[in-house]
Amino acid sequence: MESVAYFCLPIWKTMFHYLQINTESAVRDATHAASYLPIGLQVLFAVGLIGFLMVVTHLLGPKRKTTDKLEGYASGIATHGEARQPMAIKYFLVAILFVLFDVEIIFFYPYAVNFKSLGWSGFWAVLMFVSFFLCGFIYIVKKGALQWEE
Numbered sequence: 001m002e003s004v005a006y007f008c009l010p011i012w013k014t015m016f017h018y019l020q021i022n023t024e025s026a027v028r029d030a031t032h033a034a035s036y037l038p039i040g041l042q043v044l045f046a047v048g049l050i051g052f053l054m055v056v057t058h059l060l061g062p063k064r065k066t067t068d069k070l071e072g073y074a075s076g077i078a079t080h081g082e083a084r085q086p087m088a089i090k091y092f093l094v095a096i097l098f099v100l101f102d103v104e105i106i107f108f109y110p111y112a113v114n115f116k117s118l119g120w121s122g123f124w125a126v127l128m129f130v131s132f133f134l135c136g137f138i139y140i141v142k143k144g145a146l147q148w149e150e
Contacts, residue, residue, distance in 0.1 A: 093145055100136075101133070101137075104129075
């Protein structure tokens with residue numbers, strides 16, 4: 001294990017040296033369109049690889065369709081009835097509300113990291129942010145969107 005560490009150490013030092021050299025030129029040339037070339041190539045490669053793998057799996061995959069393979073599987077329970085039954089909108093409403101308030105919590109992280117440097121103006125801004133969401137939550141509760149008994 002130690003021989004691997006001794007072997008990799010010069011490689012890491014060399015890579016770190018090249019990163020330090022290239023960082024200065026990258027910061028200087030960040031306004032040029034050529035600086036986005038590596039990102040574009042990576043996106044192009046990723047999309048190309050996904051497309052290639054989809055085509056290959058379609059061509060090489062099995063093509064025998066039997067009644068057992070075409071039948072829906074639900075945990076070993078035999079299916080019955082229509083799959084397109086109406087579903088209560090409350091499930092979707094709760095999911096959207098969860099995402100909305102979950103994203104609100106994400107916006108607290110930058111404030112928590114920089115709360116000392118933001119001072120009282122940052123505190124009042126976050127308090128206003130929370131009050132907007134609290135007003136929305138009170139509106140949702142008053143409209144009865146979270147009552148499941150109906």
